[in-house]
Amino acid sequence: MSNPISNDYTNLLMEVKQLIRSAQYEALKAVNREMINLYWAIGEMIFNQQQNHNWGKSVVENLAKDLQAEFPGISGFSARNIWRMRDFYLTYHSKEKLTPLVAEIGWTHNLVILEKCKDDLEREFYMRMTRKFGWTKNVLIHQIDNKTYxxxxxxxxxxxxxxxxxxxxxxxxxxxxxxxxxxxxxxxxxxxxxxxxxxxxxxxxxxxxxxxxxxxxxxxxxxxxxxxxxxxxxxxxxxxxxxxxxxxxxxxxxxxxxxxxxxxxxxxxxxxxxxxxxxxxxxxxxxxxxxxxxxxxxxxxxxxxxxxxxxxxxxxxxxxxxxxxxxxxxxxxxxxxxx
The missing domain is CATH 3.40.1350.10 (Trna Endonuclease; Chain: A, domain 1)
Structure with a gap:
């Protein structure tokens, strides 16, 4: 005969584990949205300064060095990545349909789509599919290279x-x-x-x-x-x-x-x-x-x-x-x- 207490505990354990996983997932999504919003804001600032003050390559390189010195344990502020933030903002800031989607997927996924897809509808497709199926970066690259769209x-x-x-x-x-x-x-x-x-x-x-x-x-x-x-x-x-x-x-x-x-x-x-x-x-x-x-x-x-x-x-x-x-x-x- 089964032990009712044991069965109740098993059910409780399963429910708690599911709650923890759901909370972890929601926390990761929140962190990702904040990071995407940060990169978007930096990209917007770089773009505006370029438009208003004719900033060039050297300014971005100096900015990267100063940020890396100020935040030594945080990656993502190389000159190359800052330029990507600027391109990221420039590409999507006027695309009302795509703007909400960029925060639904990871930064590396956004970079893959930004660099490999040249059409807005194709980008929307891969953004939605990545969000829907939880594609990893490598799976996304494979899907694009394989012409899934x-x-x-x-x-x-x-x-x-x-x-x-x-x-x-x-x-x-x-x-x-x-x-x-x-x-x-x-x-x-x-x-x-x-x-x-x-x-x-x-x-x-x-x-x-x-x-x-x-x-x-x-x-x-x-x-x-x-x-x-x-x-x-x-x-x-x-x-x-x-x-x-x-x-x-x-x-x-x-x-x-x-x-x-x-x-x-x-x-x-x-x-x-x-x-x-x-x-x-x-x-x-x-x-x-x-x-x-x-x-x-x-x-x-x-x-x-x-x-x-x-x-x-x-x-x-x-x-x-x-x-x-x-x-x-x-x-x-x-x-x-x-x-």
């Missing part, structure tokens, strides 16, 4: 026609146009089974590449329809969308027949596996390659929410695809889904 904006789904307005943008953000599985140990020629087994051996990295809000449900997920059995390659669950996500793995080029098969799987999932409080199941078909026009036609008449994506083991995104990105108004509406 472009790959999400270029994705091919039918979500606009199928899903409700409440979850449409969130769902579109959950599907990339291309996934990079550079952590998989695969030869150029591999079977669908080998791809699946390799993913299962690196499932944590796979889930991170898929977007960070997925949990793993199972592989070769069994569905019994009539007197027959059917198996979905991978089944995930999206915590924010609150829906099952069926993934089919294809090592060749996309063909329209894949959509019909995925529609069948989603219909069966919705009837047999979906819980009453969950949203409609979503399908992602991962192929080695695809023709965007064929995908567009294949999805046009589909009555289930499906996205078609490709996968590679090396990060690539042709530069000419930059010209195919949606217009700024469409991008801005999509970014509103990242809370």
């Amino acid at each position: 472009e790959k999400i904006l270029l994705n091919q789904t039918n979500f606009d026609q199928i899903l409700s307005e409440e979850i449409r943008n969130q769902a579109k953000l959950a599907v990339k146009d291309e996934y990079t599985f550079d952590f998989l140990e695969l030869s150029d020629q591999h079977s669908e089974r080998q791809l699946e087994q390799s993913i299962l051996s690196r499932v944590e990295l796979f889930l991170k590449e898929m977007g960070g809000m997925f949990t793993f449900v199972g592989s070769q997920y069994r569905l019994e329809v009539g007197d027959e059995e059917f198996f979905i390659d991978l089944l995930l669950y999206h915590r924010q969308l609150k829906c099952l996500v069926a993934i089919e793995l294809k090592t060749g080029e996309f063909v329209p027949e894949y959509v019909g098969k995925m529609q069948f799987y989603l219909a069966a999932l919705d009837d047999l596996s979906r819980l009453p409080d969950e949203n409609l199941s979503i399908g992602i078909i991962l192929c080695k390659s695809k023709d965007k026009t064929i995908v567009e036609y294949a999805l046009r008449e589909s009555n289930k929410p499906i996205g078609i994506a490709t996968y590679k083991v090396v990060s690539t995104l042709p530069q000419e695809l930059k010209n195919q990105l949606p217009d700024p108004e469409q991008v801005a509406r999509l970014l509103e889904g990242i809370e």
